[in-house]
Amino acid sequence: MTVEMIKRIFEQIDRLELDQVTISWHGGEPLLFGKNGFREAFEHQRSLKTKFRNVVQTNGILIDDEWVDFFKENGFLVGISIDGDESLHNYNRPLRNGRDSFNLVLRGLNKLVDAGICGGIISVISKKAQAKSYFDFVQSLGVKSFNVKPCNSQWEGSSTPDDFAGFSKELFGLWIENDDPQLDCRTFKGFAENLLGGQANLCHQSGRCSYFMSINTNGDVYPCDELMPSENRLGNVMISSLSDILSSFEWNSFCSKLTTIYSDCKESCPDYDACGGGCTSERLFHGDESYCKGRRSIIASVREWVNANQAELA
């Protein structure tokens, strides 16, 4: 994506006159855009009326002191993608040349932690992952937040929905046993927040899938990066404005589809109060049955924990 395109996107966002907008820089690897590109884009963003919040999800390999200073000075929250300890991470994420990436990622992560700007880690869980060793690793990092995602690609190391549910349930047990309020697991916390009548932050727990747009490097707009490329393309920012896209037939059709999905869930599923509807893409591409089964088994553990603590407080 060019700086000119990003500036154009920011200007289009500004014309929407929203109170606050979060820009989530991700990829691929967003830092490949370069420091000069980030600086120029950010300066332009700052010249506009809209209040922007910036988050970056990166593999951390390119992070150096200059990046850390930039992020810190400009209020960016930075998350690192790291999949577990050295063995596990290197299995999941070799460099293109086949060499290991773990130490390069860890070096970047440590710089962010030392500077106090690490927004946490996100790990893709493959079939080799063990909950206990993963949780020990997370504790060793000094981060305040972590989250896990299933590896559900066509890769040989992918976990099945049952694998991931089993891993997550064990991880949840370790998390509550550790009982450290300074170590947040966003998915578990989100389920609990929903059960307590609050509002989870994660999109797939909030029933608010239509609060986002993802813009590809060529300017194509999708409801979510997980829904590209597909028939869900909404338009292109170099041809149409975001305002036009938001009032388009395609956008309204997508929102209608979401409304149907969430309404069906709400009416038919006893766990909707915790679940919040789940990730649209995972449901569309991987099927309701296996996806919901795993998710509901995790929710059962969270619900039990919430109920026990509520009973104790009553």
Place this chain on the structure above:
Amino acid sequence: MGKKLFKAVVQSVQAKSAVSYTDGPGYSDHSVPTHDNYPED
């Protein structure tokens, strides 16, 4: 079990009574380990 954590979640719910944002797809990182996510070293 997890009493301190539970209290923290309750406090979080109370503090977010006027919720200001929702974290979307990028921040929740739906990425899978494609090997294209790394620069050439």
